[in-house]
Amino acid sequence: MLILGGFALILFPWTAFLALTLPTRHLTPHWDAAWAGFDLMMAGVVLWTVVSILRRSRYLVIATSVTGTFLICDAWFDLVTSRQGPELVESSLFALLGELPLAGLCFWLARDTRLVETDLEVICP
Numbered sequence: 001m002l003i004l005g006g007f008a009l010i011l012f013p014w015t016a017f018l019a020l021t022l023p024t025r026h027l028t029p030h031w032d033a034a035w036a037g038f039d040l041m042m043a044g045v046v047l048w049t050v051v052s053i054l055r056r057s058r059y060l061v062i063a064t065s066v067t068g069t070f071l072i073c074d075a076w077f078d079l080v081t082s083r084q085g086p087e088l089v090e091s092s093l094f095a096l097l098g099e100l101p102l103a104g105l106c107f108w109l110a111r112d113t114r115l116v117e118t119d120l121e122v123i124c125p
Contacts, residue, residue, distance in 0.1 A: 038074070038077075039074075042067075042071070042074060045063065045066045045067045046067055046070075048066075048067070049066075049106065051063075052064075060109065060113060064106040064107070064110040065106070065107070065110045067106045068104075068105075068106030068110065071102050071103035072099070072100070074099055075091075075095035075099040075103075078094060078095060079091050
């Protein structure tokens with residue numbers, strides 16, 4: 001706990017430093033690998049969540065929490081890296097109609113596992 005608390009305290013001034021010093025534009029040679037890799041990891045945790053639901057796994061809370069977090073991160077980066085115009089509209093629609101509602105569902109599943117266990121019999125007879 002002490003290490004994580006110290007890390008949190010250091011992270012605030014570090015983030016302020018980055019916000020003030022980083023350029024607003026940066027080109028990277030591995031942009032495609034970063035996006036594809038993130039989406040591949042997200043697909044993996046979504047699959048983990050589905051398998052956890054089907055198996056009524058004790059890891060369901062963890063799987064849904066990780067999946068929800070990935071979905072929020074994906075929406076955030078899609079929005080802040082989008083160009084003005086159709087690209088931003090598309091990212092906004094995906095975030096508002098897809099990623100954020102799914103993240104909410106994941107966090108609800110993580111929070112209310114007793115209800116989930118009962119409802120699983122209805123969803124997965």
